[in-house]
Amino acid sequence: MGAAQILAAVDATAEAAGLEPGLGLAEARALVPELVVEPHDPQADAALLDALATACDRYTPLVALDPPDGLFLDVTGCVHLFGGEAGLLADLRARLAGAGFAARVAIAPSAAAAWAMARYGRADILSEAAVADALEPLPVEALRLAPETAAALRSLGLKTVGSLAAQPRAPLAARFGADLLRRLDRAYGHEEEPITPRRAMPLLVMERRLAEPIFQWDVVAAYLARLAASLEERLEARGEGARRLVLTLFHADGRVSGTEIATTGPVRDPGRIAAVFAPKLDALAARLTIDSGIDLIRLMAFETAPLTARQGDLDGHAEAEADLARLIDVLSARLGAAAVTRLVAGDSHIPEFAGAALPAHTQSQGKWEPVSGPGFAGQESSLTPSSLRSPAPGGRPGFSAAKPDGKPQGHFSWLCSGAAALDLAEGAAPYESEPEPPERPLRLFPRPEPVEAVAGVPDGPPVRFRWRKVAYVVARAEGPERIAAEWWHGGAVGPTRDYFRVEDTDGRRFWLFREGLYERETSVPRWYLHGVFA
Template identity: 45%
Template sequence: MTGVSASRRHLSIWLPRLATDRIERAAPSSPSATPAELPPLAVTGRQGNALRLIALNRAAAALGLVPGLGLADARAMYPELATADEDPAADRALLEAVADDMERWTPLVALDPPDGLLLDISGCAHLFGGEAAMAGAIRRRLRAAGLEARLALAATVGCAHALARHGREVTAAAGREEALLRPLPVAALRLERDQVIRLAEAGLETVADLLDRPRAPLAARHGASLLLRLDQALGRIDEPISPRLPVPDHMTERRLAEPISLEAHVLDAIGQLGDSLGRGLEAAGRGATRIEASLFRVDGVLRRICVGSSRPLRQGAEMRRLFADRLIAASDEWEAGFGFDLIRLAAVETALLRPLQPGLDGTAAVAADIAFAGLVDHLAARLGPGRIRRLGGRDTHVPEGAMVLPALGTAAAPTLSPPDQDSAVPVRPYRLLDRPEPVEALAEVPDGPPRRFRWRGAWHLVTRSEGPERIAPEWWRALGGDMPPTRDYFRVETEAGLRLWLFRAGLYGRETERPDWHLHGFFL
């Protein structure tokens, strides 16, 4: 059993009226109206064969209405009650948007659906004046966005979740979890509804009732998941959150005293952040190959812009140039609104950055490599990385599968070295047919090279030949199916001067009694 570190701090944010807040945010109303002054509103949904209340705003709750009440009963009591159909997708989208905005406080943000968020603020609360000041700032920001929220801080995810929904909005010091959880209902432990009902039938209604009972009978009657949730909330078992996005190892950010909205100003900030990011990458011996800029707008909207590089980067000027190209190509992503007050730059993907060896002409060769990489990056930023491709090798001896054209930014296997030979003729032709074309061939012996062959209706006399180069089938790709035949490749030159690549499919006497011949490529 692993305990929780006392330095771990989790903030639980509960949005109890997420559905009604979403509707009220979109509806025109008086700017000075408080939540209590808004008209009663209920969100309805079908449960079984009846329409029931799913969510209520503060005014509707003040009337005595409760979730689960039938819509007909609610209308009988309050005919003027305004209603709206539930929309889980819209609620989820709003929750995602709020999570984006919460990344201005910490990159470790996780969804706690259907109406909550979890933030790991370990080690970062002091940047905002302490935990209480940080929680107060988040609460004010959510209130300004028209969202009612309850917040609680604790050393464990389970305790913070329970306090936000069923207890007091507190900043719980490490070690006080049990004292704060004891008076709360067992539903605060994130149990299944059936478990809560069974516990109530057994007379176990609060967390204190569980703590005062022996563990073994509880697990035997109500399942091991009950003790798991209890231990997680008390910090006996660690429960890390699962962030929505992976947290990069190299990241830097700048908070601006005044929002900026001009593209040039944003690019200048990205260039300066790029130099700061590069210093951290240099210390690690790496460079950035994929860089993401997160632009936080004053109104809570987050814009993410990602660029890729064909070579590892450390210079802010080079990163700025890539983002400038990206913004020109994707002007629809640029919407500054009232301006950005926080810009974060992260190296999402990195690679080892080895120094380039200058050639005999000094730095000319290095400069040429850098210039070519810059051209590739410029085209990828303007046209999109999926449109820029490069040849890459694949670990296979089958000729038609040995080369691939992966998009920029995807890993390609190293090109395989061709087998040694005495002839000056290349082992593999420079041009392959899309599919090998069948030919009729005559040979002096069944397993020998061809002497004559007919291709596309014309006969060709072979004057020189070299081979065979035998390529066996990849047996692991043929599991459960027919094994493809072995190929014997010959490099031939015809009387007319054509230099071709032919193969015989099937070993004579072992795989077939009459091998088939095919033309596969041309030598230049």
């Protein structure tokens, strides 16, 4: 059996010759020697069905797949756009035929009735009143039953939907289960049958059908602006702004293209929406031709958020925020969300994780709240005394920075805001000395850059080093600041790093570290340059 080849599908000519799906290939060849066969490719069929579904998006946003060869379109409330049900059917048929598909189409009050009519019935448009009459003569298979259920019904003499519907329900349910009754009820429209649309349902849809297809991108942009203007009215009525918008362009040749934008804050100003879409449209225009013309433009809002009418703001702060959000949207649309970022404090004392640049449009402007790690927190506390009063919540488990070398102790309070409170309580006078220069670099390489360095003593700072083919002689150095891996997070524990701030003979300042504790973790320590100071 496993090796037996059978027919998966047949075309109209083959059907006329007496072939049908399920027939063995050898048998079929015996019946029709000139048979042309192609290997069955279910994936390609599924992809084709999906493409057809996309093309049908032009009729309704609610298109559901009915594999392997069917589609459901919920056209409730859409038919008037095509001059009624007949107009919609004619348009759909013409397009499918134009694309080379043989299709059977039916419109009925319920999905199950439409399915039955399309596959077994004759009428193509059923009104509510005509459903019962139309279903009656159809075979029971029209109810989308499992083949064994249909066979069992036939063996009982119940061959048509009508004869089945006339039976008392209780014995039917006892014999065939509740599913059979549910299918019957759905076909007759007694029970709602939800279809599962392949795309999320947009919250708002604005579309423009064009009797004459358009061929120019600037005309597309002009129509987009008009759609955005009508969208504004609807959004205003809801007191909302859009956060995610999808623009879909339906080409006359059946192709569908589109693009989408996500905004930092809710928007409804048509000018702003058009501005954010503009670079996206440019990108589309660069890779897409619209030779066949575009005959339907649709703008959909998938996410909205409350947006109150802008109120007069004395200091203009809210306005500034909105302006900045607009800039973020425009920049992100053209450069990509990853290229427009904001710095966010990370909960780690490993330098590369202590500050991250995250896409700006995913976050609103917040406050920089560094964890109370060593180094920079102290410097900041000199500027914002509040951080002295309130060290970051929780503190750090296993504070793992040490400063073994000789610094005046008064400075230590500036290294850690947690310790600063202690020092002040003991009467130390850290205010007398000027704050040190920053202990964290202004710029950091995401990956530390390997350098060749020579240290005077194994544990000491580098004396000279070579970075990117240029030799530097160290004139001054401070350190080490020991930063150990965060062993409490588990997983692979990297070697300990000893960081040095060094200044070369020309006054350039770098942040170098030696990886691995000498003689304990490694015998050949490696040096890296991690950042650049002012």
